[in-house]
Amino acid sequence: MEEILEITLRSIIVSLSATLLSATWSIPITLFLSRQKTRTANIIMSFFNSLVGIPTVIVGLFLYMILSSSGPLGFLRILYTPHAIIIGQSLLITPWIVSLSYEVFVKARNTYWELALALGADYFSANMVMLRETLPDLLVILLIAFSRAVGELGVALLVGGNIRGYTRVLTTTIALAVSKGEFEFALALGAMLVFVLFMIALTIRLIKAYKE
Amino acid sequence: MILLKDVWYLYGEKPAIKEINLTLKDDITYIIGPNGSGKTTLLKVSSLIFRPTRGEVLYNGENPWRDKKKLLKLRKKVVYVHEKPILLRGRVIDNVAFPLVLRGYTPSDAKDRAREILREIGLESIENKRRRELSAGQAQLVSLCRALILDAEYIFLDEPTNMLDIENREKIIELIGKKKAKKIIATHDLALPLQLTGRILLIKDGKLWGEITLDEYRSMFLNIH
Ligand SMILES: Nc1ncnc2c1ncn2[C@@H]1O[C@H](COP(=O)(O)OP(=O)(O)OP(=O)(O)O)[C@@H](O)[C@H]1O
Ligand SMILES: [Mg+2]
Numbered sequence: 001m002e003e004i005l006e007i008t009l010r011s012i013i014v015s016l017s018a019t020l021l022s023a024t025w026s027i028p029i030t031l032f033l034s035r036q037k038t039r040t041a042n043i044i045m046s047f048f049n050s051l052v053g054i055p056t057v058i059v060g061l062f063l064y065m066i067l068s069s070s071g072p073l074g075f076l077r078i079l080y081t082p083h084a085i086i087i088g089q090s091l092l093i094t095p096w097i098v099s100l101s102y103e104v105f106v107k108a109r110n111t112y113w114e115l116a117l118a119l120g121a122d123y124f125s126a127n128m129v130m131l132r133e134t135l136p137d138l139l140v141i142l143l144i145a146f147s148r149a150v151g152e153l154g155v156a157l158l159v160g161g162n163i164r165g166y167t168r169v170l171t172t173t174i175a176l177a178v179s180k181g182e183f184e185f186a187l188a189l190g191a192m193l194v195f196v197l198f199m200i201a202l203t204i205r206l207i208k209a210y211k212e
Numbered sequence: 213m214i215l216l217k218d219v220w221y222l223y224g225e226k227p228a229i230k231e232i233n234l235t236l237k238d239d240i241t242y243i244i245g246p247n248g249s250g251k252t253t254l255l256k257v258s259s260l261i262f263r264p265t266r267g268e269v270l271y272n273g274e275n276p277w278r279d280k281k282k283l284l285k286l287r288k289k290v291v292y293v294h295e296k297p298i299l300l301r302g303r304v305i306d307n308v309a310f311p312l313v314l315r316g317y318t319p320s321d322a323k324d325r326a327r328e329i330l331r332e333i334g335l336e337s338i339e340n341k342r343r344r345e346l347s348a349g350q351a352q353l354v355s356l357c358r359a360l361i362l363d364a365e366y367i368f369l370d371e372p373t374n375m376l377d378i379e380n381r382e383k384i385i386e387l388i389g390k391k392k393a394k395k396i397i398a399t400h401d402l403a404l405p406l407q408l409t410g411r412i413l414l415i416k417d418g419k420l421w422g423e424i425t426l427d428e429y430r431s432m433f434l435n436i437h
Pocket of ligand 1: 253
């Protein structure tokens, strides 16, 4: 039981870090793109949209090749560490955050931003109004991205290496348990994962309810 | 005085208004024309929300788009009220107080003023409601109060009466009439120009078709009714 809790906690910390890390670039990129009306911006957006469904093992493989000792970033020596998982997951969910928040920002620009200008706001205040109005939606988007990160297997397995007590997270432990025939343990972990996802969904519902 | 010189505005490739030459200096100017003729676009361009794709919008002879400081300063004196009300999160009273807060009023002063104008329209009972609890007409009233609370120099109103009942319509018309600002009103409310008289301009397919006198308008109006 203690091991299950430890693994769950690690899963949450790793994926939460990945989500926050990803937000630091995904949100500014999207804010910027939502201001552009150029064709280039459109092309960049379709690029992100098409990456939404990318298989997690592909991201894992790509990162493995970069981080392995012979890869371009091999000198960092972070392969098979939680840091590698965090980076991998943050890349994995970037297209999600960008695609989902793009719509939110474009809509907010045509409504709240415009309203603020119409009532005499300067650009700083207009931005604050926009941020205030979109905050609940952004939180929901980050939670969706987080649940995608918690539930993925490919990245955690390939660049985390499933090292006991170090990089072992819920999904990788389940995979290992099943391969060893420890179905009860696997089910207990699975229940934990579903519980985490359920709590995320519940939080999303609460945010939506209090949004007004 | 606002002067539009050969103003165009394009959404993508398609011009929504074109070749607009116009002076706005009357107490009230009406813009009337069919759906999609470009009224909203013309109002947004004239009120410094949209930058014209081509041509110039001049306020007292100067082009504010050339000088960011002037643009921001002017925007404080020019308000535009959306055709479809856009309300912010929070309560009705916060919405109405918002433009005053933007102008540096303390929240409590702003709310006092907001309460006053809401009372004037008879909306004190909804001042603590949130936007999703409002009817369409109530939302429009709130959005109008939020603009009319200011002592602006120019007020642009996009179909201000289209969702109001007769009683509220009269109250809003009275409030608009009392404002010293120059008012530019896009409307499908054919009786409005007869109640609050002003200059009447026709727009069609994005082009200004000219001006009609009140007498011409009256006879057109009587023919329709
Ligand atoms: N955001 C937009 N993107 C693309 N085209 C638009 C947009 N807004 C308006 N248009 C087009 O520009 C033209 C003018 O629209 P506008 O909203 O100014 O008309 P309007 O006179 O206000 O109509 P209504 O009486 O229905 O309010 C229309 O042909 C419309 O299809
Ligand atoms: Mg319109």
